[in-house]
Amino acid sequence: MIIGIYMRVSTGKQVEHGFSLDAQKEEGTQFAYRLFGENITIEYYVDEGISAKSTKGRTDLKRMMKDVATKNLDAIITYKVSRLSRSLSDSLKLVEEIHKEKVRFISIKEGEYGTPHGNLQFNILASVAQYQREELAENVQFGMSQRAREGKWNGGQVLGYKTVEKELVVIPEEAETVKLIFDKYVNESWGTKKIANYLNSIGKRTKKGKTFAVVSVSTILDNPVYKGYVRFNQVINWETNRRKGKNPDYIIAKGIHEPIIDEKTWDKAADLIEKRRTGTPRQYSGTFPLTSIAKCPECGSYMTSMYGAKRKDGTKKRYYACGQYHNKGRSVCNPNLIDADWLEKAVFERLTQALQTDSIIEKITQQMNNLIEQHPKYTEQSKEIKILQTQIKNLEAAKKRIQNSVEMGTGIYTEDEAVERMNEIRTEINELKNRIFALTEHQLKKDTSIKSVTPEFIRQQLQEFLDLSTYLEPLEFRQLLVASIEKIEAKKKTLKKIHFSFIAHLPHEESSDSIPSFIKRYSIRYNKPTPLIAKGLYFTPNHYLFMIRFPPINPEPPIHLLQQHQSHQLMRKGHFGK
Numbered sequence: 120m121i122i123g124i125y126m127r128v129s130t131g132k133q134v135e136h137g138f139s140l141d142a143q144k145e146e147g148t149q150f151a152y153r154l155f156g157e158n159i160t161i162e163y164y165v166d167e168g169i170s171a172k173s174t175k176g177r178t179d180l181k182r183m184m185k186d187v188a189t190k191n192l193d194a195i196i197t198y199k200v201s202r203l204s205r206s207l208s209d210s211l212k213l214v215e216e217i218h219k220e221k222v223r224f225i226s227i228k229e230g231e232y233g234t235p236h237g238n239l240q241f242n243i244l245a246s247v248a249q250y251q252r253e254e255l256a257e258n259v260q261f262g263m264s265q266r267a268r269e270g271k272w273n274g275g276q277v278l279g280y281k282t283v284e285k286e287l288v289v290i291p292e293e294a295e296t297v298k299l300i301f302d303k304y305v306n307e308s309w310g311t312k313k314i315a316n317y318l319n320s321i322g323k324r325t326k327k328g329k330t331f332a333v334v335s336v337s338t339i340l341d342n343p344v345y346k347g348y349v350r351f352n353q354v355i356n357w358e359t360n361r362r363k364g365k366n367p368d369y370i371i372a373k374g375i376h377e378p379i380i381d382e383k384t385w386d387k388a389a390d391l392i393e394k395r396r397t398g399t400p401r402q403y404s405g406t407f408p409l410t411s412i413a414k415c416p417e418c419g420s421y422m423t424s425m426y427g428a429k430r431k432d433g434t435k436k437r438y439y440a441c442g443q444y445h446n447k448g449r450s451v452c453n454p455n456l457i458d459a460d461w462l463e464k465a466v467f468e469r470l471t472q473a474l475q476t477d478s479i480i481e482k483i484t485q486q487m488n489n490l491i492e493q494h495p496k497y498t499e500q501s502k503e504i505k506i507l508q509t510q511i512k513n514l515e516a517a518k519k520r521i522q523n524s525v526e527m528g529t530g531i532y533t534e535d536e537a538v539e540r541m542n543e544i545r546t547e548i549n550e551l552k553n554r555i556f557a558l559t560e561h562q563l564k565k566d567t568s569i570k571s572v573t574p575e576f577i578r579q580q581l582q583e584f585l586d587l588s589t590y591l592e593p594l595e596f597r598q599l600l601v602a603s604i605e606k607i608e609a610k611k612k613t614l615k616k617i618h619f620s621f622i623a624h625l626p627h628e629e630s631s632d633s634i635p636s637f638i639k640r641y642s643i644r645y646n647k648p649t650p651l652i653a654k655g656l657y658f659t660p661n662h663y664l665f666m667i668r669f670p671p672i673n674p675e676p677p678i679h680l681l682q683q684h685q686s687h688q689l690m691r692k693g694h695f696g697k
Contacts, residue, residue, distance in 0.1 A: 194223035267351035270374040287376035316448020332446040346385035347378030415441040416610035583650040
């Protein structure tokens with residue numbers, strides 16, 4: 120049997136209270152051996168320093184659920200239900216998925232899920248875990264609110280201060296940078312971009328040691344901590360609402376810390392900020408589809424949009440400009456302007472050329488298949504092979520014990536008995552190795568969950584990409600661009616490479632909820648199936664397993680970027696050269 124043990128700690132306090140990873144591992148391992156015997160394989164899943172209030176960001180939990188789905192586990196053991204999740208809905212969902220795959224789920228402290236009594240007990244304890252989390256969060260929030268009303272700092276890094284015993288203490292050198300920002304903004308009427316550029320040119324850095332950007336200067340000008348006040352609870356439910364969760368009744372109180380800026384200067388800066396606001400937030404217009412995809416040829420940051428001077432006919436020439444320059448000024452990078460009309464035309468001509476060139480399609484197909492064959496999912500070991508390997512490991516250990524016994528003269532074995540037993544063990548090991556070889560050979564010949572790709576499969580994705588460019592609205596097509604092109608390398612009138620994404624393996628089941636509404640409309644309007652290339656919209660870049668460079672002539676060797684334990688959806692990227 121293969122038994123999974125899931126462990127998690129979120130804070131150092133849990134280590135102090137007996138929830139350390141070592142303690143969980145020891146308890147889980149001994150429990151597994153008591154329950155299932157010694158002849159088992161144990162797979163450990165560890166999420167360290169991660170909260171259980173949601174399942175996001177928990178890499179090993181996702182790996183465990185993947186092993187559940189691929190029938191690679193017989194049972195899962197965890198110390199307490201709260202290790203799995205403190206969210207009732209998440210706990211129930213996870214355990215139901217595990218139970219549906221006929222995998223036993225056992226909590227050392229609360230029992231096994233699957234019987235009516237066990238299910239009731241589990242639901243009660245999962246509810247208690249969620250209640251405890253919410254009550255703790257409420258108590259912490261209440262205490263922090265009270266501290267803020269008393270003018271006390273609740274934590275966080277701000278330029279100009281350090282925290283000593285939960286109180287803000289001025290750092291003179293950093294405070295001079297803060298004073299410089301307010302002086303330039305209030306007394307010399309400098310804008311935030313000009314200030315950021317100047318600070319970068321004289322070697323000043325943010326609290327995190329990075330170069331200044333427009334937003335970092337604006338954040339300092341807007342923070343009342345510098346005039347001696349404490350502001351708290353501006354945003355509520357940040358995890359779900361982000362910036363939309365603005366709280367109009369946030370706390371602002373006179374602080375007990377030393378101010379860096381006098382109130383008159385700070386208030387004047389606030390008035391200037393309000394006057395300079397246009398009231399119309401900048402929105403993506405759809406006329407710059409390659410922003411955040413094209414990369415600056417000098418610093419490598421993503422390009423952003425920029426307009427030239429107004430022409431006689433009232434229009435403005437469009438450019439892609441370095442994002443670093445746009446946000447931080449010339450001291451960090453140069454504009455490196457690229458004609459937008461030319462770049463967009465060049466990109467589509469390059470992809471169209473690739474679509475019509477059989478040699479390019481063949482090279483893409485060949486290199487993708489080479490990488491697929493190297494991937495663990497392609498030759499994934501069965502549970503039986505893993506069990507056989509564990510048995511070999513146990514036999515090797517037994518052989519070592521017999522050798523030690525004879526060498527130490529314990530008398531447990533005579534020399535003849537030891538030789539006879541050693542020969543028996545060697546025979547067993549050879550039989551197991553032969554069995555593993557036969558299973559591996561059989562597995563290589565049978566169908567796998569990942570199939571080799573064909574030139575037609577690659578050509579289809581390129582053709583769909585070009586077809587959709589004529590059917591979709593600009594903002595809709597931009598979503599496909601972001602999903603299909605990782606980056607574009609270009610400068611002035613030279614297009615170097617397009618880093619294009621290919622789907623090499625599709626999930627067994629596709630949920631209609633995952634398909635974007637505009638793709639559904641396209642399929643209905645033109646009576647076509649969901650485009651293969653559009654399925655890249657479901658996935659984020661961390662699902663990509665490999666990067667392949669594909670210039671039309673002399674393809675470069677593949678570069679393996681990420682390892683296993685990714686999503687079951689595999690994607691490949693191709694780069695087209697000149």
